[in-house]
Structures are given as C-alpha cells and as structure tokens.
C-alpha cells in the first residue's frame with residue numbers, strides 16, 4: 001500500500017477542527033470525551049471521537065468534586081490527543097472551535113507539533129519532499145474569545161509516579177520507596193510489565209487511565225494516510241496532570257533521563273525522545289502554570305542521570321529483573337523481542353553492571369552473539385546515519401557501556417571467545433578514545449527542593 005502524497009492530502013483536507021470536549025463521572029470513573037473533524041475539499045469530512053477514562057484501583061476518590069473547574073485542563077488534554085488524528089492528513093489549518101489559544105499559546109503548540117512529530121517528519125521525508133519546517137507545518141486558529149477565568153491554584157500533596165514497566169520507572173519507584181504513603185502509581189494503557197513492577201514495588205493500588213481511539217484512524221493507516229510516531233510522553237504529560245488532580249497529588253515524578261536530550265539524527269533537531277527531553281519538560285511546566293493550573297509540578301526525578309547510571313541502579317534491584325520489559329515491539333506479548341535496537345540497547349547498558357549469566361537470563365540469550373543486529377549496534381555507536389528511533393541512550397554512553405562490558409566480562413573476565421558484536425565493536429572503535437561521560441549541566445532539571453535531601457542521600 002502506497003503512502004498518500006503529503007501535498008495532495010493538504011489540498012484534499014485543508015482544515016482540521018477541534019470541535020468539542022466534555023467530561024464527567026460515568027460508572028465510578030472520570031471520563032473525558034473529544035470530538036474532531038477533518039474537513040474535506042471535494043472529499044467527505046472525517047469525524048473522530050476519542051475518549052480517556054480514569055479509574056482507581058484499590059481506593060475510592062471524590063471524582064465529581066475534583067473534576068469541577070477542570071474545563072481548561074480537559075480542553076488541553078483534547079488538544080494534545082488531537083495530534084493522533086491530525087497526523088493522518090497534516091491539514092495546514094488547525095481550527096480550535098471549543099476554546100481559545102492566545103498567540104503565545106498557539107506558538108507553543110506549533111513548537112510541540114513540529115518537534116513532537118520530528119521522527120514522523122523525518123521518516124516520511126516531509127522536510128525534503130515538502131520543505132516542512134516549524135514555521136509552515138501547522139497554523140493554529142481559534143474561534144472563541146479569550147477566556148477571562150483565572151488559572152486555578154490547587155493545594156495538593158504527594159507523588160504520582162507514572163510507571164511504564166521498564167527499568168527507568170523502577171529506579172524512581174525504588175528511590176521513593178520510603179514514602180509509600182505519599183505515592184500513587186499511574187499507568188496509561190499499560191503493558192503487563194507495568195502492573196508487575198508496581199506489585200514488586202509493594203503497591204496494591206494504582207490509577208489507571210485508558211485511551212480509546214476512534215477506529216477510523218486505524219482504518220486510515222491501512223489506506224495510506226500519513227502515519228508515524230507521535231510524542232507519546234507529551235500525551236502522557238497532559239493525561240497525567242488530570243490524574244494528579246483526581247488523585248490529589250502535587251508531584252508528577254517522571255523517569256526521563258538526561259540521555260533523552262540527544263537528537264536521533266545527528267546535527268538536527270529530529271529526536272524520537274523530544275517529549276522526554278528537558279526542553280519539553282521546561283516548556284510544559286511553564287505552559288501548565290501560566291495557562292492551565294498551578295499546584296501540580298511535572299518533572300523527572302532521574303533527569304540528572306544518564307541511562308548508564310540508571311542501569312547501574314536498576315541492576316541492584318534484582319526483584320524486578322524477571323518482570324520488567326523495555327521492548328516496545330514485545331509490549332503486547334509481555335516479552336523481549338530480542339531483535340530490535342531497544343532490546344540490544346538495554347542489553348548493552350545493563351552489561352557492565354551484572355554477570356553474563358544474569359544478563360542472558362533476562363533476554364533468554366546473548367544478544368551480542370547475534371550478527372543480524374550489526375546494523376543496530378553501529379547505529380547505537382553513532383556509526384550509522386541516525387541513532388535508532390527508540391528510547392536509547394547517547395552515543396557516548398553506548399560506547400562507554402560496550403567498553404566496560406568488554407573490560408568486565410571479556411578482557412579481565414573468564415570469557416575467552418568474543419561474541420560477534422563485541423568483535424565488531426573492537427574492530428570499529430578505539431578503546432582508549434572512549435572517555436567518561438560529561439558531568440552535570442547546571443539548571444537542567446526541575447526537581448523540587450522537597451526531593452533534594454533524598455537525592456543527596458541516594459545519589
């Protein structure tokens with residue numbers, strides 16, 4: 001099936017409408033509904049209905065009361081979720097019919113759509129084919145007058161911990177383990193591994209958000225409309241704020257690492273992990289507090305750490321080794337696919353911190369022995385055109401992890417023969433040229449003072 005032509009799509013579908021949103025309590029859950037329309041010029045319009053529900057497990061909450069006054073927040077969640085549908089045609093005009101965006105807000109969304117869809121633009125070749133840039137990608141226009149309501153200021157406390165089932169959120173769960181009574185885990189359309197990690201961490205309850213997509217979007221994917229990666233962490237950010245409000249929690253403690261700041265395509269801004277970067281985190285907090293609500297802080301507790309440091313900590317938490325999963329391809333089957341760059345990356349980054357037996361036990365085999373992963377290794381080492389479009393570490397830390405893996409297990413260790421990918425690494429890289437990771441840059445995190453003592457003790 002051929003992908004439809006970008007410029008043709010823009011002619012056929014010139015305008016995207018964010019028509020309406022609504023919210024309330026249904027069957028004991030908080031439910032948000034959104035309606036979007038793509039206007040066709042000579043083509044029939046396409047209407048999409050999207051839904052997110054929030055359900056508590058293990059504890060009841062006063063949902064009605066907590067939802068009241070949250071129009072502004074729900075409006076913004078709908079604006080964020082629109083990207084899933086808008087991307088199918090990339091209509092140049094984005095008309096907001098159910099709310100108002102000031103010019104400053106419109107610029108913010110323009111930046112997020114462009115950078116958040118950076119991988120989508122790059123892999124679809126839109127920058128080359130149509131000269132797409134931040135300025136011309138999309139234009140936000142709003143029909144409504146400016147909202148004169150003041151931004152609500154909420155008095156909340158405690159921590160909402162988003163858990164994805166991978167190694168990073170495990171490290172956050174463990175850092176915050178002595179504050180259990182303040183914490184609530186948050187999961188969104190979770191894989192099995194997220195529940196397993198939460199249970200190992202010793203929690204019985206969680207807040208579960210469920211996103212339900214309009215099937216029409218999935219049908220359009222199979223008809224050749226535009227498709228590609230969306231900024232998942234930005235969607236999670238917006239959804240988690242309502243989670244925090246419903247749960248009465250002040251801190252949304254993400255587990256986004258320093259490594260996420262590095263672009264996927266060297267020398268450009270195209271970054272698969274844009275919405276995990278500090279740039280997004282900073283923008284998001286500013287926007288949230290200025291235009292939506294105050295009293296919820298969104299930040300990453302692991303922002304000062306590279307993946308290599310997170311992996312070192314994770315390696316010590318052996319109770320999770322059998323249940324965590326970082327592989328996106330194996331999400332549905334709760335497995336490590338063993339063939340993708342993410343699996344290879346996690347294997348390498350954990351390698352210096354555990355025995356080969358433990359490492360092979362997690363993945364069921366030695367990934368460095370799999371020659372078919374040569375291209376993935378070279379990309380991880382920064383020797384390909386791009387880094388893999390996955391949540392992987394920086395080029396510098398992959399090189400350092402391979403060096404340490406070699407020193408621990410092969411040069412000074414008991415192993416004699418070298419697996420194929422280790423041999424490839426040694427053939428392509430000069431060990432002495434691989435240095436330590438750069439230190440911390442001042443001011444590059446938003447960790448509230450409340451967590452400083454804890455981090456000082458732990459790090």
Ligand SMILES: CC(=O)N[C@H]1[C@@H](OP(=O)(O)OP(=O)(O)OC[C@H]2O[C@@H](n3ccc(=O)[nH]c3=O)[C@H](O)[C@@H]2O)O[C@H](CO)[C@@H](O)[C@@H]1O[C@H](C)C(=O)N[C@@H](C)C(=O)N[C@@H](CCC(=O)O)C(=O)O
Nearest residue numbers: 084227228229230231232233234272273275328331390391
């Ligand atoms: C699980 C996964 O990685 N999915 C990506 C994959 O989607 P696929 O078509 O294989 O299957 P589905 O996930 O079921 O999605 C079906 C289609 O639905 C659309 N869609 C889905 C989720 C969504 O939030 N918005 C959507 O529009 C989309 O058209 C899907 O084709 O490939 C897609 C295209 O590249 C990716 O967009 C899918 O990724 C999901 C959005 C997803 O949930 N991904 C997270 C696990 C993820 O990628 N997290 C990042 C974190 C960095 C970030 O914030 O971007 C990561 O771990 O790398």
Ligand SMILES: Nc1ncnc2c1ncn2[C@@H]1O[C@H](COP(=O)(O)OP(=O)(O)OP(=O)(O)O)[C@@H](O)[C@H]1O
Nearest residue numbers: 162163164165166167168169186187188254255326
């Ligand atoms: N389905 C989800 N529900 C709630 N939070 C999530 C979900 N998926 C990811 N997150 C959160 O988003 C952040 C980044 O996700 P990411 O996938 O990088 O981390 P992870 O799953 O903890 O670790 P790994 O890199 O090993 O996959 C983490 O804080 C993670 O907990």
